[in-house]
Amino acid sequence: MVKTLKISTGHIVTQGERNIVSDMDGEKVMLSIENGKYYxxxxxxxxxxxxxxxxxxxxQLVNTLLAEYEVEKSECEEQVITFLKMLHVEGLIKVEEA
Structure with a gap:
């Protein structure tokens, strides 16, 4: 597992490697080759x-979602950051300083 990082809107994120992702009825499921877990x-x-x-x-990610969905900016930021933290803790994404 990756050490917890204080993720903020100023960070840059990208997908990690060695994940197999599939679309199942409109939802994405993923297998991490690294840790053998399904998500x-x-x-x-x-x-x-x-x-x-x-x-x-x-x-940028939050702004794109705000343009597409009717949601408050603070709520969108909170939900996106919470989701990204989970992915980061599991080692599924890379997070860098902007």
């Missing part, structure tokens, strides 16, 4: 996963 990313998590194929700042 159900869900519909929104799958959309975020697709958006982080290339390095992207969390603030």
């Amino acid at each position: 159900n990313l869900g519909e929104m998590g799958g959309e975020i996963w697709d958006m982080i194929q290339q390095p992207i700042s969390i603030s």
